[in-house]
Amino acid sequence: MQESTQKNSQDVSIAFVVDASTSPVQIGIPEANGWTAIIRSDEQALEGLFSASEKTMKETGRKISEINRIFYCEGPGSTLGLRIAAAFVRTLRWTNKKPAFSVFSYNALDLASALAPDRECTIQAPFRMGLRFVRIPHEDPQKSEKKIIPEEEAFGQYPSSYHLPDIRKRSKPVSPKQTLTYDLSKINGLADLLPISRPCPEILPYNPKAPVFKKWSPQVLLKKTESS
Secondary structure, X not given: OHHHHHHHHHHOOEEEEEEOOXXXXXXXXXXXXXXXXXEEEOOOHHHHHHHHHHHHHHHHOOOHHHEEEEEEEEEOXXXXXXXXXXXXXXXXXXXXXXXXXXXXXXXHHHHHHOOOOOOOOOEEEEOOOOEEEEEEOOOXXXXXXXXXXXXXXXXXXXXXXXXXXXXXXXXXOOOHXXXXXXXXXXXXXXXXXXXXXXXXXXXXXXXXXXXXOOOOOOOOOOOOOOOO
């Protein structure tokens, strides 16, 4: 009996969600149709990921070593938050010795469709200055089209879109009725996560368009003398 109990305890495994795409940071343990726990932290990602993870484990009586699946939000969102979250997930993967340990990534735009009144609606999110992400729905969530287009074009062509919040408030204001609250507690656990997630061999932030910087050519400026 003791041997059986010990074996069962070693077989215990849980799924773990890490999302630092926006503020607050969100950490959770999803169930088939809900959550065992979901913790939000208003701290910066570096502190918030650790404090929220610790609180999640403490409240549920679970251990980090019991994790066998991680669902990681690749973005779009806060670049710094996404990078720190990626490093955090990589650390968890390196320290976990379970042969079946796996990491899945999901896109915040796809998750947002589960938060919208209509899952077939178009979703937008801010990108860089003057640009926006636009997600065009598909019957297979993972095949939804995601494109980056100028802000005026995004608002003009897709006026009925729902929008993820613009934390930096750099883009055109959006009606509160069309703004989604990015709250993981409102999604239906694994039932919503699994259809939008895919195996993640490389844990990297979502960056479909690398930044382009203007080339700088060094020049020597000659100061004019009085005689010239």
